[in-house]
Amino acid sequence: MIRVLFVCLGNICRSPLAEAILNSKVELVGMQSQFKCDSAGTSDFHIGELPDERTIKCASKYNLPLNHRSRQVNRTDFRDFDYILAMDDNNLRNLNNLKIRYGFADKEIHLMRNFVAKTQGMSVPDPYYGGEEGFEEIYQILDEAIDSFLAQVKATHQLYA
Template sequence: MVKVLFICLGNICRSPLAEAIFNAKVAARGLSGLVCSDSCGTSDFHIGELPDERTLACADRYGIPINHRGRQLQRSDFRNFDYLVAMDTSNYQNTVKLGQRYKLKTDHIYLLSEFAPDASFTDVPDPYYGGLGSFEEVYRILDASLDQFLAKLENLPSIHGKPQ
């Protein structure tokens, strides 16, 4: 099983939306038993909270269910996930620093934009202080980027039952 963790700041906007979109794409491709994802934040601002209502509304417009409560990045996540995928440079750096502080492996931490080489962005913008249009923009970025990321994962030998 390939395990992916999506990371943003508070875990109520970008990363739970990324998790939900990704899980829907995984299910649509018949990979549910082979690939899974979760999401978290680098801060403790929203632990236990539901995603932002605008995140929920955006996902609902596209028929994508979100079943998530905010949580903070944990030490065990570095061991339990194959890919730690940050939404932006700041959270990428915070994730790397945390891993280094605990002397954990950090070579599996990525920016989402690394999986979308033709993308015109480095950071997925934080829509928290914007309106619904900001959440739609994030949805479009995630939708396209996660297609490319999942295509890369589908090419892994482990997805096809072969050891890496």
Template structure:
């Protein structure tokens, strides 16, 4: 089982949407027995909370179901997940600091948009302080980035395509 962890700041906007969309995409491809994912935040701002209502609305509008409660990145995540996917540079830095504090390494650590073809920017913007349109834009960024990530997984793990 290949395990993926999507990480943003508070775990109520970007990362739970990435988690839900990734689950939707891998189910469509029949990979759900080979891939597993979760999401978390680098901060403790929203532990136990449901995703932001605008995230939920964007997901619903696009036919995606979210079932998640906010949680914070912890020591065991570095051991338990094969891929750590950060939404922006700030959280990438926070993940590296946390790995250092826990005396471990952040193996296979990537920025989400590094998988997006022809990405004009490296970060998935945080829509929290904006309007509904920002959440839809994040959905679109994640949609294309996750397609690229799944292609990368298929190349790196040929067993996926031989299901």
């Protein structure tokens, strides 16, 4: 089983949407038994909360079920997940600091948009302080990046639908 963790700051906007997109894509090709997907935040701002209402609205527009309550990244995530995907440089830096503190210095953390050649090194922008258009923008960004990520994972692990 391939275990994937998406990480943003508060775990109410970008990462739960990414989780829902990946879950939908693997279900569409009948590979849901081969993937475990979750999301978390590097901060404790929203622990236990449902995703932002604009995230819920965006997910609903694309028929993506969101079944998540915000949680903070913890030590066992570095042990339990094969892929940890950060939404931006700040969260990447936070995760890299945490992995050292928790004793997982060799764990590779990926920047979400690095799976798309033309957007390597770019962040998934945080839509929290904007309007609904920001959530549509991150949906489009995540949809493309997750397609590329999924293709790479399938090739790396020789998974076939």
